Amino acid sequence: MQHMTHIEDLGMEGVHAVVEQAMTWKRQHPGRHLEDVLLGMLFFNPSLRTRASFEAVMARAGGQSMVLEAGKGAWAMEHRDGVAMDGERPEHVREAAAVLSRYVDVLAVRAFAGLMDDAEDEADPVMRAFRAHATVPVISMESAREHLCQGLADVLTLRERLGPLQGQPVTLSWAPHIKPLPKAVPNSFLLSAAAAGCQVRVAHPPGFELPAGVRRQAEALAAQSGGEVQYGHEQLEAMAGSRAVYAKAWGPVLPLADEQAAAAMMKAHPDWRVGAGQLAPASADAFLMHCLPVRRDLEVEAALLDSGASAVVDQAENRFHVQRVLLDMAMQSIAGRREVA
Numbered sequence: 001m002q003h004m005t006h007i008e009d010l011g012m013e014g015v016h017a018v019v020e021q022a023m024t025w026k027r028q029h030p031g032r033h034l035e036d037v038l039l040g041m042l043f044f045n046p047s048l049r050t051r052a053s054f055e056a057v058m059a060r061a062g063g064q065s066m067v068l069e070a071g072k073g074a075w076a077m078e079h080r081d082g083v084a085m086d087g088e089r090p091e092h093v094r095e096a097a098a099v100l101s102r103y104v105d106v107l108a109v110r111a112f113a114g115l116m117d118d119a120e121d122e123a124d125p126v127m128r129a130f131r132a133h134a135t136v137p138v139i140s141m142e143s144a145r146e147h148l149c150q151g152l153a154d155v156l157t158l159r160e161r162l163g164p165l166q167g168q169p170v171t172l173s174w175a176p177h178i179k180p181l182p183k184a185v186p187n188s189f190l191l192s193a194a195a196a197g198c199q200v201r202v203a204h205p206p207g208f209e210l211p212a213g214v215r216r217q218a219e220a221l222a223a224q225s226g227g228e229v230q231y232g233h234e235q236l237e238a239m240a241g242s243r244a245v246y247a248k249a250w251g252p253v254l255p256l257a258d259e260q261a262a263a264a265m266m267k268a269h270p271d272w273r274v275g276a277g278q279l280a281p282a283s284a285d286a287f288l289m290h291c292l293p294v295r296r297d298l299e300v301e302a303a304l305l306d307s308g309a310s311a312v313v314d315q316a317e318n319r320f321h322v323q324r325v326l327l328d329m330a331m332q333s334i335a336g337r338r339e340v341a
């Protein structure tokens with residue numbers, strides 16, 4: 001049984017295999033390869049693309065999906081062990097994961113970062129609890145540490161537009177926001193682009209460093225793939241000659257003294273908003289990436305989003321294509337031992 005929640009579940013070769021298979025299936029539809037498969041989706045947070053793309057894959061491939069929202073329709077859920085459940089969460093992940101596993105073939109979970117403590121978010125306690133207690137494959141729909149499906153769709157987008165990715169310079173740029181956002185998307189872009197062999201440049205103002213464990217892992221993947229990872233505080237410098245510019249808001253290094261200080265840090269660098277000026281030092285055919293949803297004229301200039309340089313809708317489409325492959329791999333990993341006939 002194969003869980004697919006973190007890049008370590010796939011490794012460098014797995015990232016490559018998923019992206020190449022997705023490219024093949026984009027050209028040649030694989031048909032109803034998920035016939036009779038039931039996907040359970042459990043959301044702790046809102047979603048447009050993730051929910052719609054997983055539901056679309058299941059419908060198109062002959063399977064079915066069911067959606068539950070923890071704390072909204074379904075019970076609010078505790079994930080910690082060893083605590084008396086005397087608060088607002090009546091259900092524990094231990095039972096929820098075990099019970100849902102009796103109904104569905106694959107369980108997909110979205111549980112964003114708590115944004116209180118970087119070490120805790122990096123340890124990814126909610127997703128790890130589902131991995132530990134589900135008896136069917138678990139797929140992450142974004143957790144505290146990573147957004148695996150997004151990172152894979154991002155690499156597919158790069159691969160389609162740039163061809164072989166070895167040594168290709170791509171820039172991940174921090175962007176302003178009204179409040180701290182999770183680091184899962186930048187973490188996963190860094191990890192998957194490094195695994196794909198890119199020269200990844202990460203630019204952010206001081207105080208927004210990505211978690212040390214993620215950076216170490218990205219460097220190890222780059223060493224394996226022949227890629228490279230660079231960090232800097234100069235946005236325009238990081239753009240020079242870049243083939244793609246990924247704009248993303250993420251929160252400061254935590255724990256921070258108070259929420260207001262964190263929000264102030266997010267608003268303190270309005271000149272980091274990504275627009276035509278930021279793309280100017282990049283290569284002439286450089287394109288804009290963003291995982292969406294994006295705040296127009298706050299994170300990214302509306303005119304750039306509306307221009308031919310934007311790849312954000314293609315990126316969102318590619319979620320469908322990589323998830324189709326992940327679901328197929330999940331089913332292959334349990335061939336012959338399904339819980340429900």
Ligand SMILES: CC(=O)N[C@@H](CCCN)C(=O)O
Binds near residue numbers: 142182183185249293
């Ligand atoms: C606005 C917001 O909360 N964005 C979330 C989700 C992005 C893609 N799923 C984030 O930045 O992680």
Ligand SMILES: NC(=O)OP(=O)(O)O
Binds near residue numbers: 142150
């Ligand atoms: N990019 C992404 O995961 O979008 P949603 O949050 O809308 O699912």
